Amino acid sequence: MIVVILILSGFSVFLRDNWDTATFVTNYLPLMLAPFLFIGATLVMKSKFIKVEDMDFITGLDQVIADTYEEPPPKTIWEKFWRWIVSAPISLTVPPGVSCITHPYLQF
Numbered sequence: 001m002i003v004v005i006l007i008l009s010g011f012s013v014f015l016r017d018n019w020d021t022a023t024f025v026t027n028y029l030p031l032m033l034a035p036f037l038f039i040g041a042t043l044v045m046k047s048k049f050i051k052v053e054d055m056d057f058i059t060g061l062d063q064v065i066a067d068t069y070e071e072p073p074p075k076t077i078w079e080k081f082w083r084w085i086v087s088a089p090i091s092l093t094v095p096p097g098v099s100c101i102t103h104p105y106l107q108f
Contacts, residue, residue: 007031010024
């Protein structure tokens with residue numbers, strides 16, 4: 001399906017009176033260059049394909065599990081209240097005349 005989408009994404013340039021060279025180049029030039037770039041990178045980097053049987057899915061698994069840790073559900077009323085406070089959606093509007101608001105966690 002991806003190949004079909006890639007080929008048909010710029011198909012409109014082939015319709016009658018709809019030719020646009022810029023659209024054709026931006027849609028189809030990367031499709032023509034990608035195999036050459038892949039082969040060139042493979043040769044330059046001297047990389048090889050690795051069989052699935054030889055892949056290591058164990059090393060670093062502890063770190064991945066630690067990064068995906070979910071907090072346990074709140075037990076006390078205070079914990080429930082705190083969870084409600086920190087998870088409340090923030091709805092900010094940009095005041096008139098202000099083009100950018102910078103905040104460590106929010107950026108408009």
